């Protein structure tokens with residue numbers, strides 16, 4: 463089985479550290495709500511927590527979780543992109559250095575990795591944001607996250623969910639590929655009922671923010687860094703974007719997501735999936 467739902471150039475871009483940085487930057491300056499602050503509040507990491515960060519990218523959640531876990535806390539972060547792990551390590555604030563260990567890893571191999579490196583360790587939080595659906599082995603990854611948090615911890619997964627304004631806009635001009643559609647509905651349609659069957663306690667949080675785009679250049683940056691970018695026949699799409707920006711001075715899109723936090727294992731995910 464492969465390590466990613468995409469192959470070739472699409473996969474390269476989906477795991478590229480530069481593209482991730484660009485997406486995080488554009489989102490930060492265009493969104494009506496700070497996603498990381500929203501997530502941080504709901505993960506509510508406490509001093510001394512032992513944490514797994516799956517698909518950590520360049521550390522958007524790793525850093526704040528390590529900060530909140532304090533001197534006695536620890537975050538084990540993992541990502542398939544060597545470049546992103548390198549960036550995470552290079553940019554980590556000095557006082558967080560010995561609270562974080564970051565590893566290049568296909569999350570599909572998380573079980574073997576944890577058995578080998580951290581055999582008897584359990585965690586108070588296993589979290590994965592904007593990442594789980596990239597792995598074809600997502601259910602076994604989730605099961606391992608569950609096993610490693612057992613009765614003491616919680617599993618927190620964030621994924622996009624509809625409505626996704628930018629995808630609805632682009633969809634008028636291009637077919638949106640299956641992996642993108644899949645990632646959009648995975649949280650609401652697959653994970654939510656699965657968490658209900660798998661955990662005794664479940665928190666569900668919905669996120670909504672509005673992305674405001676003021677120029678065609680910015681629209682292009684946003685769209686071209688996305689996984690639903692289509693290289694050809696974008697004239698009509700760009701023309702409509704330009705018309706709206708000229709008329710209304712801004713192009714607005716809903717960007718939504720779902721955060722599931724499960725605790726108290728009822729059934730292992732792979733047994734009830």
Ligand SMILES: C[S@@+](CC[C@H](N)C(=O)[O-])C[C@H]1O[C@@H](n2cnc3c(N)ncnc32)[C@H](O)[C@@H]1O
Pocket residue numbers: 465466476477478482486516517518519520521522523540541542543546567568569570590591592593596597
């Ligand atoms: C959209 S980024 C999210 C990163 C980070 N959690 C954040 O919110 O900024 C998705 C991440 O998943 C990683 N990824 C994709 N497939 C993976 C796999 N099979 N194993 C581990 N990481 C993977 C990518 O390299 C990328 O860094």
